[in-house]
Amino acid sequence: MTIVIDTLKPRHPEKAHRPDNAVPRKPDWIRVKAPVSREYIATRQVVRENNLHTVCEEAACPNIGECWTKRHATMMIMGDTCTRACAFCNVKTGLPAPLDAQEPANVAAAVKRLGLAHVVITSVDRDDLVDGGAGHFAQVINALHAESPTTSVEVLTPDFLRKDGAVETVMAARPEVFNHNLETVPRLYLNVRPGARYYASLRLLDRAKDLFPEGFTKSGLMVGLGETREEIMQVMDDLRAARVDFLTIGQYLQPTKKHARLDRFWTPAEFASLESIARAKGFLMVSASPLTRSSYHADSDFAELKKARRQHA
DSSP: OOOOOOTTSOSOGGGTTSOOOOOOOOOGGGOOOOOOOHHHHHHHHHHHHTTOEEHHHHTTOTTHHHHHHTTOOOEEESOSEESOOOTTOOSEESOOOOOOTTHHHHHHHHHHHHTOSEEEEEEOOOTTSTTTTHHHHHHHHHHHHHHOTTSEEEEEOOOOTTOTTHHHHHHHTOOSEEEOOOBSOGGGHHHHOTTOOHHHHHHHHHHHHHHOTTSEEEEEEEEOSSOOHHHHHHHHHHHHHTTOOEEEEEEOOOOSTTSOOOOOOOOHHHHHHHHHHHHHTTOSEEEESTTOOTTTTHHHHHHHHHHHHHHHO
């Protein structure tokens, strides 16, 4: 396959009006190895052959080398173009293409070929669709359950803002884990997630638990955007009030000079402290580290979630 890159067109033209923010040098604890293994190449081939997108590539995840070496790829459905322009995100923004009717079958085929015990399915925001893409999510979940019945399915969805009935459609397909990331503290939403609403996202998570109490709910935060420790702890309390089971906390890494400014790098010791606080607040499972992302080690974390629930029963 030959890939042609048009260097005359910026990846994020919609962000061109933003002021430049210098991209700071990463500390030693955030360095990762370049992806070069045979298993990485094999995983990439499966993704390409099934005409799929992954958040691993589109969002420039620092863990792609490790995860793809283990044949763990997070599928990003409904295209590679988002209808929003969140200041932290590396996924391109614009007018998305129509939905691919073959995508649910292609995702299921790829997951079966990769032999995944647990898969994470995420998406771009599709505010252009009447249901925000909820029906497409349900089709993908159903295809996965039919093709790989022993594979647990975790969905990381948009907020379905002003899309009545969307979360009901997704939860009717019974994903084992429903994940929606709050991303940051409410004070920073206007600058970081201008198209989203903090309390709407909390209500979405609470509603998902109402619809499928036997399933797990999950959310994630980034640190390094200027939030305080006290604000993070308040978000933890809000998530527990919404009955969220699992929390991930990772370091924000500024993709380009046109993205939200990185305020600082939190240290491994600070992440360890946040994890201890979150566990004390009652989350069944917590993952907090500089390189933690929503789908990082999601398979082993799901196994731990099930174990923790049994112990709490």
